[in-house]
Amino acid sequence: MKRKYKKLIKCLILDAIGMVSATLPVIDVIWAPVAASISYRMFGDKRGKYTSIITFIEEILPVTDVIPSFTIFWFLFDFLKIGKKAEKDNPAVDTDFIEIPNTETDK
Template identity: 60%
Template sequence: MDNKYKKLLKCIALDAIGMSTLAIPGIGAFLDAVWAPIAASISYKMFGNKRGKYTSLITFIEELLPGTDVVPSFTIFCILFDFIGLGKDDKVRNAVTDVDYTETR
């Protein structure tokens, strides 16, 4: 199985964990408060330094806000970055171009 499909399965599982707090009335909000920083940390590590800064913040807020547990943020980020390739152009734009030059003294 390709690595991006393994990552997608991990993301679906992480989203299922985040959504499972809806099934526990009463303490679901407490569990969201516990899960939010854990999910943010996993998101940061999973999507790298540059993207992870944004994904972790969005994931943290999404897990804390009431009614947003149904949003599969890990899966959305995985599809955007690994399957669609969002953000791949940044590497091309920031790449150093080999240029011939003549040094003058």
């Protein structure tokens, strides 16, 4: 089985745990930070910052536990590959090493 589909199965399981946590608010308080941490590690540093915040809010608020946030993130980032093409087409430039000539001292 491909690695991305193994990740999908993990996402489905994590979403199921989140839905079960809706039955007891006490579990939600514990599950929300755990889910946010898992989301951060699962989707990387750049996207993980945003996915973890969204996951935390979704898990801590009542009634929103039915939203399958892990699966939605997998669909966007791993299946549709949103954000991957932009990174390849426009690679980040490290501005710390760009030298700007000083026109006053170059004269």
